[in-house]
Amino acid sequence: MEPSADVLARARGGDEAAFEELMRMHERQVLRTALRLLGRREDAEDAAQEVFLRLYKNLRGFRALAEIRPWLYRVTVNFSYDLGRKRRRFVAELPDEVAVVQTQESGVSLEQRRELLAEALAYLPEKERAAVVLREVEGLETAEVAEILGSTPVTVRTQVSTGRARLREIVARLERRKV
């Protein structure tokens, strides 16, 4: 038997160490998803905290460990939507192309590209962003993403495709601003 097999039962029984173990098992998916959706580490930590507190309150509703993962994705996405709207961080306006920031280098480094791409995600509409993050960043199947977002696989495919196209455009625009 896996050491974590009974972790859910122990956590449901009020064992704090078991709940902490549950958190460790899922913290990467929650914090990473929240960070991609919200763009700021402080916001992502707030979202992750709230998501895990909700998990703690709803522990009795789970019968198997496998039920937790999709539930956490769903709650993370929904809470990130709420937090983003509350803090007005969703759907930022694209920067003005005239406001050029000159850099010493002629091109952009890999690190800068990562930053640009992370920044570009913030300009996607929230549903497209969630579909892209879950499908492309988290690597979930289209059907899983559809279930988490309460959508259909066809809609998710469209959102991912549109989102990627939009990302290309946004990244190119951000890159022109930097170079």
Added chain:
Amino acid sequence: MMPDDFSLRDLAEPPEAAYEAVRGRVMGEIRRQKRVRSALRMVAVAAACAVLAVAGLLAVRHEPHMPAVPMLARAPVPPDPAPVEHRAPRSRRRAMPMFAHAHAPAQELVVRMQTDDPNVVIIWMVD
């Protein structure tokens, strides 16, 4: 640059400190909520005890006094009765001054209840 130049999965991971911070905040909040729930439970128990104590005191205070029955005539003393079979004495309850404490000066009842948190002590004072 196109997003396809590298996988979106290569985006920077949150630092380890971020995970630790979240874990610490969540566990701290869970422990705080447990303490609050425990204190609330104690308050509820103390409140129930206080309500029962007050209800008991009020019930005793409102009990009507039995008027003393005047003795009108002394009943004739009957002749010595025939000796009766000796029976085991029945336990007799000692006469208790039922309403004596109702007239005593009101005393303050103080209930001190310890909670799990040494900083939280619930004190109930009932007049």
